[in-house]
Amino acid sequence: MPAQTRANRPSLDAYWMPFTANRQFKAAPRLLVAAEGMHYTSEDGRRVLDGTAGLWCVNAGHGRRRIAAAVEHQLATLDYAPSFQMGHPIAFAFAERLGAIAPGGLDRVFFTGSGSESVDTALKIALAYQRAIGQGTRTRLIGRERGYHGVGFGGISVGGLVNNRRAFPLLPGTDHLRHTHDLARNAFVKGQPEHGADLADDLERLVALHGAETIAAVIVEPVAGSTGVLVPPKGYLERLREIATRHGILLIFDEVITGFGRLGAPFATDFFGVTPDLVTTAKGLTNGTIPMGAVFASRAVHDALMTGPENAIELFHGYTYSGHPVACAAGLATLDVYEEEGLLTRAAALQDHWHEAMHVLRGAPHVIDIRTIGLVAGIELAPRAGAPGSRAHAVFVDCFEKGLLIRVTGDVIALSPPLITERAQIDAMASMLGDALARAA
Numbered sequence: 001m002p003a004q005t006r007a008n009r010p011s012l013d014a015y016w017m018p019f020t021a022n023r024q025f026k027a028a029p030r031l032l033v034a035a036e037g038m039h040y041t042s043e044d045g046r047r048v049l050d051g052t053a054g055l056w057c058v059n060a061g062h063g064r065r066r067i068a069a070a071v072e073h074q075l076a077t078l079d080y081a082p083s084f085q086m087g088h089p090i091a092f093a094f095a096e097r098l099g100a101i102a103p104g105g106l107d108r109v110f111f112t113g114s115g116s117e118s119v120d121t122a123l124k125i126a127l128a129y130q131r132a133i134g135q136g137t138r139t140r141l142i143g144r145e146r147g148y149h150g151v152g153f154g155g156i157s158v159g160g161l162v163n164n165r166r167a168f169p170l171l172p173g174t175d176h177l178r179h180t181h182d183l184a185r186n187a188f189v190k191g192q193p194e195h196g197a198d199l200a201d202d203l204e205r206l207v208a209l210h211g212a213e214t215i216a217a218v219i220v221e222p223v224a225g226s227t228g229v230l231v232p233p234k235g236y237l238e239r240l241r242e243i244a245t246r247h248g249i250l251l252i253f254d255e256v257i258t259g260f261g262r263l264g265a266p267f268a269t270d271f272f273g274v275t276p277d278l279v280t281t282a283k284g285l286t287n288g289t290i291p292m293g294a295v296f297a298s299r300a301v302h303d304a305l306m307t308g309p310e311n312a313i314e315l316f317h318g319y320t321y322s323g324h325p326v327a328c329a330a331g332l333a334t335l336d337v338y339e340e341e342g343l344l345t346r347a348a349a350l351q352d353h354w355h356e357a358m359h360v361l362r363g364a365p366h367v368i369d370i371r372t373i374g375l376v377a378g379i380e381l382a383p384r385a386g387a388p389g390s391r392a393h394a395v396f397v398d399c400f401e402k403g404l405l406i407r408v409t410g411d412v413i414a415l416s417p418p419l420i421t422e423r424a425q426i427d428a429m430a431s432m433l434g435d436a437l438a439r440a441a
């Protein structure tokens, strides 16, 4: 395929882009044509430092030949095989390898095709589990304000981002904890804020309102990413775990972003030392190379469903691409890279440098908060009057033009570089972002 340039650019008309202002984008497109290590190459030939690991997913950096070779070999060996009532060894091998690093020992693995599918899978497993143990009255699912759990009807129902919810009918019976963001008490914090553990008591209030016998599960992101990086207050997750356990409510950690080394431990479950009953993952599972997700379940949840007649399908759920052989090959090679280069814990050694580099931006124009943990940063800007989100979007476009890819959500800038990043590149991100903020109106 010839190098992709402006001269041979395909028409932009047919592709309906996700989560994008399509008309604005197609009037001034930002196109990436190659990637290697920490950098993208833009259509006009510029090197762009990847400050977001793509979309929080390319944890090992771009262009990994080990993964490419594994995918090529698998495609030429067994490109696709059914996973319903049929099997292929590589799916079992990948599940076993994942089981060996499973968050909190949750070593039963259900494969999906994305984070959204992992979330809907975990919610359905939770409902099926409650039914299987004779708690069929537990049909209610609890999420949290500002939570993001993908775009399935389950995920948007437990999610807490209004733009993802307002236009669609939602699952009946869902309810929400309050979010944990507290600018007044917890501004410019490195790591977990001191204040707010008591917000976990919202689960007690929902039990008092609905009755524990109606509640199947509560799902939270250990660190809320898409909403703009909200780090749990000290003691919050522990409290949520204790309340859920006491009321027979399953706790689900949505680790689509935090999974596979993002915080400096293999999973947030390990980082915070709090064990849920189910964990959803995707993104870093295959280093963003092949769409895939995985739900980690405890033996208790899994075994409760492995009952009934031997010839019966225990869970009427699954996808054409569940356990896809090529995705499994990409995942196994990804784990090899993570393990050989220590990437599942590398962020721990970089976290202090990351904290300092990002908090240097305190005092930059428009910055009203900075939140950092592991290799994640949320830099919150004061919104422009009457135009929320426009200031951060302008910084995003400016950064891209100057050679840095960032993410913005509302007026929060989110950074989550590949875990291979060097300290000099962290400093470059902070410097380039500081320059962009200085230019921002």
Ligand SMILES: Cc1ncc(COP(=O)(O)O)c(CNc2cccc(C(=O)O)c2)c1O
Pocket: 055, 056, 114, 115, 116, 117, 119, 148, 149, 150, 151, 221, 225, 226, 227, 254, 255, 256, 257, 282, 283, 407, 409, 414
């Ligand atoms: C916690 C969480 N749960 C589920 C999903 C959905 O995954 P899929 O997209 O693979 O269906 C996500 C995805 N998170 C996500 C996806 C795209 C952009 C951004 C952003 O923060 O800009 C975040 C996520 O962050």
